[in-house]
Amino acid sequence: MMLVLFILMSGAGIGAAFVLRHRIRAWRWNVFAALLIMGMLGPMFVGQLIALLVSGGVETSITECRAAGGDNCNDATVFLVTPLIAGIAAGAGWFCGALGFKFTGAEG
Numbered sequence: 825m826m827l828v829l830f831i832l833m834s835g836a837g838i839g840a841a842f843v844l845r846h847r848i849r850a851w852r853w854n855v856f857a858a859l860l861i862m863g864m865l866g867p868m869f870v871g872q873l874i875a876l877l878v879s880g881g882v883e884t885s886i887t888e889c890r891a892a893g894g895d896n897c898n899d900a901t902v903f904l905v906t907p908l909i910a911g912i913a914a915g916a917g918w919f920c921g922a923l924g925f926k927f928t929g930a931e932g
Contacts, residue, residue: 842925
């Protein structure tokens, strides 16, 4: 499941770069560098915020499971990892796609 999520979110980042490929090639270097970093860090930040929002519920779930005597109480951690992986994948997809379209001159 995580691999599929990584592939989908990387595709979303590359897709965003593909849609903006003509503008990316026209940007000056300083504008390109700034938007490259913001485009990479934006999805990562959103993923971290979502993970932070659900962390309280995950902690409560783990605590309740341990109080009930459960052996494997870490199943809820998938709700923390999923948005983090999605944010990293989307940011990496944007980064690689934007660099590729800027420097290779590839037409889509």
